[in-house]
Amino acid sequence: MRTFLRLLPALCLVAPAALAQSNFKPGYILQPSGDTLRGEVDYRSEQRNRKLCRFRPASTTTVTEYQPEQLQGYGFSGGRNYQSRQLPGATAEKAFLQVLALGNASLYLTVQADDREAYYAGRQNTGPLQLLVQRDTTIMAYNQSVGRETKTMQRLYPFRSKLAALMSDCPKVQASIVNMELREQKLLQLFSDYNTCAGGSVQYSVPETRTKVGVSVLGGSYQSTLTQRYDETETELKAARSSIFGVGLVVQPGFFHHKLSAVVQALYVKQEYEKTYQGLVSGGLLGGQMAQRHTVVNITSIRLPLLVRYTFLQGGVRPYLQAGLVGTLQTQTDARVETEVPRFGTDTREIEMRTTGFGGLLGAGISIPTGNVGSLQLEARAEWFDGSSQATKILSGARGLGLLAGYTFGK
Known part of the structure; x- marks a missing residue:
């Protein structure tokens, strides 16, 4: 969350330049x-x-x-x-x-x-x-x-x-x-x-407000972390920064307040975690011994955010907040823990992963109209998920931070 808050000033720096533009x-x-x-x-x-x-x-x-x-x-x-x-x-x-x-x-x-x-x-x-x-x-x-x-x-x-x-x-x-x-x-x-x-x-x-629909294309960078609990050892896994991109719809029904809109998106993201660390082996003949562990987690997923967006202003620059739910469909997964104990070799155990997930999203951004064609968006968003592995105690506490740019076609 602290990283998310640090990104907000970057959005604010864009606002003065946008305000100076005529429309x-x-x-x-x-x-x-x-x-x-x-x-x-x-x-x-x-x-x-x-x-x-x-x-x-x-x-x-x-x-x-x-x-x-x-x-x-x-x-x-x-x-x-x-x-x-x-x-x-x-x-x-x-x-x-x-x-x-x-x-x-x-x-x-x-x-x-x-x-x-x-x-x-x-x-x-x-x-x-x-x-x-x-x-x-x-x-x-x-x-x-x-x-x-x-x-x-x-x-x-x-x-x-x-x-x-x-x-x-x-x-x-x-x-x-x-x-x-x-x-x-x-x-x-x-x-x-x-x-x-x-x-x-x-x-x-004034004419009755009609439902407006815009089509969006989005792309940016994504950073995520996981908490791993294995053999009574807890460690944080941090994924390499990756690309995120996709499409979406921005819908403003006629019966909505003019500052509210519904946002539906489909985003593709690939997360790659890898970490080597020292941990204790529990149970069996080797219980209590220190071992070197190497964890690899690769997740390819489709994110499906369903959001409500509130736009504060209308004009040359339009700051907005949005929040909602995110469903995930994990199309490809690979997760394993390799444990190497001196004189006993290496033991590799696969982690069974979920195929679906569920979480929440909070974001802030700026929308800049570009005439009658559409509008440009820049936003930061934070996500939280319920878990990634079938045994929720192994891989849990998934958190993600994204910085995206997008363009929405439609008035």
């Missing part, structure tokens, strides 16, 4: 006069998108930077749209908010500096906005099972009363608000129903 896409800006100017807009992280718009009329022209006070809004062709709106609060702060729904009641989204999402709602396109809040709090409540007050987690829904007041002229939607959770798809459906009820039409509603 221009076809889009537009909406000027204060109401005129639309089309060209290319720089798409970065959501935190940067809310504060700054970088626009150029064409790829060969100069980039102009706009703050929320200087535009009515901007957007990307076939993608996200942003409006400049004043945020509620004591300070008169403006921000570019992502438009989710427009109509008699409008809904907006932004990502704050701490990577938390914030939803805002208001009348039409110019009226004051209200922050929609849902939070968990701890209260003291009587617990009948123990006969006294205990700390209990309670969820509060202040946003429900705000939506009920905002949509008071449409009784049809009030029943939906009573038990509503602060979730994007639920909010979109509510605002669509209300705007149809109140105005007869919906000016705009």
Whole structure:
């Protein structure tokens, strides 16, 4: 694990260079006069998108930077749209908010500096906005099972009363608000129903999120260790650094949160362990004598990780964490212990190996989009497995550390 943590700074060194890169896409800006100017807009992280718009009329022209006070809004062709709106609060702060729904009641989204999402709602396109809040709090409540007050987690829904007041002229939607959770798809459906009820039409509603699938190719280096227990002697075996490569799928179902995705991979790796050491012989006529041992373990396997990935940011660079389960199919194995006792020769014993295994994986990485083709990944991952030999006390405690680069085709 310490080696794994030492690799993380290497990933962080890549981030500043990636952040400095531009990510221009076809889009537009909406000027204060109401005129639309089309060209290319720089798409970065959501935190940067809310504060700054970088626009150029064409790829060969100069980039102009706009703050929320200087535009009515901007957007990307076939993608996200942003409006400049004043945020509620004591300070008169403006921000570019992502438009989710427009109509008699409008809904907006932004990502704050701490990577938390914030939803805002208001009348039409110019009226004051209200922050929609849902939070968990701890209260003291009587617990009948123990006969006294205990700390209990309670969820509060202040946003429900705000939506009920905002949509008071449409009784049809009030029943939906009573038990509503602060979730994007639920909010979109509510605002669509209300705007149809109140105005007869919906000016705009963000398209429903569709399932996205990307195909990945990966390769890198892999280092692993095993714990061997033999004749009451325990020793650690360290494999030579080897190559690891394979393919995978990155799936983002439409019903997932946009920062979550499922990752399925198939990776080929060959591990070669070899160590010579001194150990005591137990049992038999030679019990208690020192002997020289030579252990050889060769494992060729297919790794099948099934992971959940959480991406912190969206834009020029996208750090992510992932965790999950790993199944192994050992396609070829060779394991033996050679014991050499002075004057008695050498005894070779084969170790019966498993054909399948099971473990866990934890990883961190950085994804860098490369236009509309796909994205480049660099990651470090650590793995732990239940055992490698049929007799689990002989070869156990398998641990692996990988550093991989990959490319995922697909938006």
